[in-house]
Amino acid sequence: MDYTKTMKRGENVIHYRDTYACIRLDYLQDNVETLYQKVRKPLMAIIKANAYGHGYQQVANILKDNPHISMFGVATLKEAIDLRKIGIQQDILVLGAIPIEDLDLVIHYDITLSLFSKEYMAEIQKLYHHHKPVKVHIKIDTGMNRIGLKSKAEFEDILACCQNSMFQVDGVFTHFATADDEMQNDAYEQQIQMFYDIIGQHSFRYIHCQNSAAMMYHQDDRSNLARIGIAMYGVDPSGEECQALKQVMSLYTRVSMIKQVKKGERIGYGLTYTALEDEYIATLPIGYADGLIRANQGREVYIEGHYYPIVGRVCMDQMMVKVDQNVHLHDRVEIFGEHITLARMAKELSTIPYEIVCLVSERVERIYKK
CATH class of the missing domain: 3.20.20.10 (Alanine racemase)
Structure with missing residues (x-):
């Protein structure tokens, strides 16, 4: 088999991960x-x-x-x-x-x-x-x-x-x-x-x-x-929301698994989150090796029109989110973008947008759009 050829599915190049940054x-x-x-x-x-x-x-x-x-x-x-x-x-x-x-x-x-x-x-x-x-x-x-x-x-x-x-x-x-x-x-x-x-x-x-x-x-x-x-x-240097500029980078992943956990079950390293009731937990293939640091625990992601909390510690390659029946396998998840701006994310992490975009690691594929 010739592994040197670019693999394509129709018009689109195959992507080897569901985690990617979109650059406009x-x-x-x-x-x-x-x-x-x-x-x-x-x-x-x-x-x-x-x-x-x-x-x-x-x-x-x-x-x-x-x-x-x-x-x-x-x-x-x-x-x-x-x-x-x-x-x-x-x-x-x-x-x-x-x-x-x-x-x-x-x-x-x-x-x-x-x-x-x-x-x-x-x-x-x-x-x-x-x-x-x-x-x-x-x-x-x-x-x-x-x-x-x-x-x-x-x-x-x-x-x-x-x-x-x-x-x-x-x-x-x-x-x-x-x-x-x-x-x-x-x-x-x-x-x-x-x-x-x-x-x-x-x-x-x-x-x-x-x-x-x-x-x-x-x-x-x-x-x-x-x-x-x-x-x-596309980021205001003050860290505030800015209507005059357009945020160039958005970060996405997709749901890789959804499971039901019972009330009282615990989630992730250190078992830091306990389900308060029977819950749906979605696993996402993104973690701190991608630049999504562990401090993101407790923040939200955006999936199909709704916000959902990150539960348990962010792992190196994966993290878990508490979802509901509106979320399905392979749904796209916005980490930051149109619905969660870098300005908002930076404030929630007590940092600056510069740090967030610079932390997005090289293993996160960049997809460029004109």
Whole structure:
């Protein structure tokens, strides 16, 4: 038997699990257009962490010809190289540090680095032996206390050291800590004021400090590039419900078994749930190895027009739900999507939507729709 052939049933490729994420690429494009109309400036698409769990290759491919996307932003050098290997031509900025011994790869693949300290710069200078300059965006730390230069003196020093053929300074940027929190607007104002005080009257190809939250809740006329991250994927960065954006990812599974249990029987690891009456229990082929963490116990899923509680501990590959006679074998189950938004799920888990989508593991098949 030839196992190398793609197996099909009619027009549809066979799926090896009933657990899958649906990614609406048309919603992604709609969100990009919505955000562009709000700021009317070039955009940097942030597709780190496998495009926030949505699939970097598919997201990059759908955006590479979008006229509003001028750059891509990633977290690691591997992510940047992967984008080059699938044909992305736009500039790619690595937002964090890279191992300096990989500088040759940076030059070879024409990757832009974040330049965030004098020590980091010295390490680059020590290993540099190329005829092409290292493209950089200088990172200013205005209050996150993560990476970046903290003073105007440091910035001017770095800028002066870049006045040679070794570096090509294409941009300057910072990142806000509270742009999504109206209760901490003062902190946002202090950060943006500090940023522009530090860079002074210097001009750059790209000045960018607007993340998704800053784009949606604040005005900035001097920056000439905006970074779209979580908002591009249809999620309000504040964690609230948002009618202006379309949630790109939905997570589904199907009922694999339904059994009746008697009053007093207990369910799952640790026997943490006891049936209060004779009940129907549905088993679903999804668990914490798929990214649905154990804290989901007690939350709800959506099946055929009704909400049903998750009972017992979530297992590695399966979980149980208390249902009724309206639920049948192979019914589709929404974990999050149209009826259970990421905003709602995040609040119930005391977390943020970013974490939920990034936790959806690679073994969950992504099905892309346009």
